[in-house]
Amino acid sequence: MANTIKKIAVLTSGGDSPGMNAAIRSVVRTCAYHSIECIGIYRGYEGMIEGDFLEMDARSVKGIINKGGTILKSARSKEFRTKEGREKAHTQLVKAGVDAFVVIGGDGSFTGAMVFNSEFNFPVMGIPGTIDNDIVGTSHTLGYDTALNTVVEAIDKIRDTASSHNRLFFVEVMGRDVGHIALNAGVGAGAEEILIPEEDLGLDRLLESLRRSKASGKSSSIVVVAEGDKIGKNVFELKDYVEENMSEYEVRVSVLGHMQRGGSPSCFDRVLASRMGVRAVEGLLNGESNLMVGLKNDVMTTTPFNQSVKGKMPINKELLRVSDIMTV
Template identity: 60%
Template sequence: MAELKKVGVLTSGGDAPGMNAAIRAAVRSCIFYGIEPVAIREGYKGLIDNDLEVMNARSVANIINQGGTFLKSARCAEFRTPEGRAKAFANAKAAGLDGLVVIGGDGSFTGAMLIEKEHGLPCVGVPGTIDNDIFGTDFTIGYDTALNTVVEAIDKIRDTATSHNRLFLVEVMGRDAGFIALNTGIAAGAEQILIPEEQKSVNELMDDIANSGRAGKTSSIVVVSEGDKSGGVFELASKIEDSFPDYDVKVTVLGHTQRGGKPSCSDRVLASRLGVAAVEALREGDSGVMVGVRNQQVVQTPLEEAISKHNAIDKALLKVAEIVTV
């Protein structure tokens, strides 16, 4: 067991529902093991600005049900430089920190990996992102809540689509990964799903829309991942209107509504498991790793591997989508 007196906890990058639950779990895990937890506000920026605060069990009371991150998050250009990381480490050393729990995504883990390599500060990552694209875990914190938010929105859009014989293009988050689009498209009964991993040509989409019309469908929902390469939802809408002048085509961009809201039960439990696992990993002398869940078991993945690889889309799920959208 590593001798730990103080451990810093920070959230970095884009916020995700369940981050507060992970903070809470990490703080209370520290207290359980006799370690002093130290909150770092606004991610790595807070480490550079020395914005640190010692926490106790009551400091994280009544936050498990809140979305976002009460420690706040910020992207920090200075931390991307060796000089910035040296300043951050100097502050961490002065505060007596023996390790860091870093809750975030790829960029956050890159920062953790660099400060450990350059200065020897032990770091353990906790995957918090709605995109679910981090390698080494079946699910990331915030993903399940985002799915439920999107499905609820699409269900409401479906009501107006069927009332007015409209075709809706619904853009969801996923710049590089289509997990949200694929899963919500299936769950909400979308007629078409466009994701970066399976590029469908505009002509194929037009053929599918024509086939839907011939099959008697008078309204349609097309879920589009923001990373889809077909030109974006507004350009797609224009092309569909040109090809199908009888269609009333509408566009809805769900945007940052997908990041907000109270975390689901699944995200709260996942965040609690991983917050505890991160502190336990540091106690066991493990660092430079990310904790995640594979097949319901907590596992560790080297940060370098978590950053360099990405979760792959389930091909079987793509087949399901193809079958149920006929």
Template identity: 80%
Template sequence: MTKQIRKIGVMTSGGDAPGMNAAIRSVVRTCAFHNIECIGIYRGYEGMIEGDFKILDARSVNHIIHKGGTFLKSARSKEFRTKEGRQKAYLQLKSVGIDALVLIGGDGTFTGGMIFNQEFNFPVIGIPGTIDNDILGTNFTLGYDTALNTAVEAIDKIRDTASSHKRLFFVEVMGRDVGHIALNAGVGAGAEEILVPEEDLGLDRLLESLEKSRKTGKSSSIVVVAEGDKTGKNVFELADYVEENLEGYDVRVSVLGHMQRGGSPSCFDRVLASRMGVKAVESLMEGKSNFMVGTINNKLELYPIDKAVKGHSEIDHELLRVSDIMSI
């Protein structure tokens, strides 16, 4: 017989992402709708160990759906990586009667939740919140769409300067070891070249492509580089190499950095967060555990957390082909 869930804890962990607040709001209000008490856990697993809890009701999450970041705060916890730390967290949860957890974060968050579930048979459901979109089992993670729009807007502004001064700009975007942001933002912003970890373009081909662009009449160019790309040791050395070996361009570098994590979430991320929060709570009520809520072809599905943390989502190779055609 499935144990009745009476009190659910919700937390955010790892890097923040736009849409996390909307997801918290959804979890809290779904709990209120079903007469389940909701406890906010501040500062992720660190706050869980320290018992940094607060009761949340429907009014506690007023006016946060449009805000970036996470009002529950986030932190990385070395102590939770130890069995002793997880034991402390378990005792803190039991002391206030929390029956189950909704974890909002990325693969590190889910790995911690998966181990916690295995050790204490504690029900957990994950909501993928990371701008990198690198979680297997979902087409989109919370924050990815907003980060894309932020990157495209920034690249559009950089192009104005590039075209005014006949410059070649290398624009580095986030994404860790995957190229989803770089590829989609590059196509959306009309970049001449896109460098992603999944495809090694190589320095010679990059020079050849840029030289070809110049000969066809382009007086300025944008190269979007994923932070995990290995074409050069880093984007600055890559820019230096091109400047030394390619005449006719004034080369500049712009690293967009953490600005891509912030800002008001897009409508897409707000709606996705709202849907995922409802699905997470109602899945726990149905006795489901150790799953992540994902969206496949716009339909919400449960995906095993252990599979989600062991793999990475694949880059769209058809979009790579589109980018080659568009950059002619």
């Protein structure tokens, strides 16, 4: 490996996700394995601008692989979006002797890294950390698997109440622009209907589906709704509409909210984070830059930032069909 890089920084940016700590651990220990210095940057790009750095070694990251959130904290920096803010950040990195950095975050974090690289030719690699699984170039983002398990566990508990009281529950899950969590968790939890931004079910078809479920003998139903679904203005409007048109149902709403972003990461996310951290650091040591590490067909790959932030991961059409069949 080329060894022009002597010190690598790591930061977490944007929304937190389970597995970020495991990724920090992997970056720090891979640096230690290759005798490279490592520093942690607190509060994402905001901390980079302010020089809020901490030297880290292999022992600095003990006992964090199982912890949710991020020990380095996270923030969304308005100042980093300005040329002046990025110049301050670059000055701080140079002052600290940092030769490259790894950013763990989503498409907004990668966009910032891409611009920073273009302005200062500063080596950077990205690790996708977001529960939405909406980044092109990887089949799984860090935290997605854990979020799915959290949602399924919650829906399982809600179903107990739904079936006990013959109720219809609308369960809103995260997914402002994409429905990966809603679709996969809905299938996994046996939801009677799944509403996602990519597929406009329509109010009439929703009622038809619920009436069909009722006619088939189901006394209760679970409808999983991605927060970005376009049928109604919000999940409470959907509730009101169904109550007006199906008086036989007692309708309730459960918004899972930020509980989906917390909690101990699953084994899958811990392993994925470990693999991604190694690949990111070794990529920098091999002279790679401006790339996001990803998983494709269980192989670590890389995708240029400009490709990873351009589009959205398409919804799984085959899973949509499975969902329709399972609601018979």
